Amino acid sequence: MTAITQTLTNGQRAGSGPKPLAEMLLQYAGWLLLSLLPLVLVWNKPYWVNIVAYSYLFAGLAAAWNIIGGFGGQFSLGHGVFFAIGAYAVARLYLDLGLTPWLAIYPAAGLASMVAVLISWPTFRLRGPFFAIATMAINEACFAVANYADRLTGGPRGILIPFRASVANMIFIERWKYAVLTFGFMSLVVLLTVVLRRSRLGHYLLALREDEDTARAAGIDVLKVKLIGMAISAALTGAGGGIFAMYVRVIDPPTLFALPDIGVKFALISLIGGIGTIMGPVVGALLIVPVENFLRGTLGGMVPGGHLIVLGIVLLCAALFLKRGLVGAFTAVLRRYWHGKAP
């Protein structure tokens, strides 16, 4: 419902069809530049630069989730799997074959997307909440397997990537370089979603989110569209996982498969920012990640799990009162104001 009205108003605003792609890309590039502002503000405080770098990374990851979760309406809670595959693949390729992470990201993304297609093929039979359960089950199953397959993943002890700072190793001493790296990743994902949103595939995804049966009746190969959307989303998530591995340099199953911290976090960030909007994940991440870090530092010390209590309440309230997220609420207010002025 919401997306249809949105496309309509987008189209109507210009009066003569939607804006050209180049203009839209430029517009979103402008928004992305604006999202550099937090980094500039905390430039000389390494602690906060670190958090901003994290926010950019999770903005990119949430935007990747948004492709299938937001546009396609397939609420995956199992993106932690693709994230972990990317992280392990980059770590293994870098440590065993000495491949630079800049190149290792591509096979890692490819592998994540292949696995995504394989496990999504049966689970896409399920719709709505049941799809969400199935993906959650995948996440837990892969958690068990990652703990078990210690020759590949290091088991519960995890993999430690030694600190050898160089550009080729994607390991830096200065924190701001990581922030630039994750900003680049975020920008890439966001601009890609702009292109995707306007492409034929993007329209197919929206159509099947609104009404799968009607989409099928209209001649859309629903399963194929879902699989392609999932493959793209998973590849980007895998690439983000690879960057994460080089960033934290210690990866173990509890970190990679934790539902509230990874798999559900992507969905939560998108929800807060605005599911199915292009800038929603960026807004959500720049808000949620710093707030959560702040709460973890203050509340977490006083009450165990304190920051997660707040996170649970935020999730509950957002589901009840902020269904279209901050971006959605903001555009709604803006539109009402616009229409009120010039009917």
Next chain:
Amino acid sequence: METFLNILISGILLGGIYSLVSIGLNLIFGVVRIVNFAQGEFVMLAMYATYFCTMHLGINPYLAALLVASLMFVFGLAVQRAVLQPLQTEPMMQIFATFGLLILLENSMLAVTRGEAFSLSGAYSSVVINLFGLKASGVRVVVFIAATAIAAALMLFLQRTMPGKAIRAVIQDRQAARLMGINVERAYLLTFALGTALAGIAGALLAPIYTLSPYIGGNFILAAFAVVVLGGLGSVPGAYIGGLIVGLIESFSGYYVDPALKQAIWFVIFVAVLIIKPSGLMGQVGAEEVGLREQS
């Protein structure tokens, strides 16, 4: 042979636990069409409540089950009214809401207990029952008997009583049920509270078996989802039999493969059912596509 029978017994008793936890979940699913991610945390809450009743009020845990179940019934009424009723037409937001509830309950309990583990075991868990020369833990046998009794009572309730018939009518076609003068909203409210009360009974009966931790709900919920998919969405006997099957599979694979892989085994069951028979053993055909079914 001896080993085989022992694995069989432990599998059936484990299956009893899964059945007990899944029946409430499946009832809620079948009627209200809500996937309650927080069901495992409801069980966890009930376990702590039972612990409190036993250790601080001196009530026998099996008597406490009645008290805890009534408290959980009221809790279920409140959750349904405050959280789920407003989201009845939005399945996606229900996922977020119940997941938020899951995180909230889990970490609130962590904050209250400060991560300390509690255990009711000792007096009860040491009772061993001798079944034809095979030994079985007494508390687990009680759970199995209770699961069987609850499944039977619930089926009787759904078959014979007027509210039960109303609930079944809502499962089949909520629009037609509404036209027949059934108060569909009240059926939702009643069923959700009933499902929560069942989680309460399950928690009370499981309290003597497990060491309590705030995260224990996660142990049940995935197995329960596998059971629900296997048994058939919305079917009470399906949940009962599905629970036993999942328990047996887990028990045998734990012995012959590796207990560390049980989550992976659940997932294999999950996917196998989805591919071979998506409606489960006893479910309505097409029920797995519930997400986009007309919600009115």
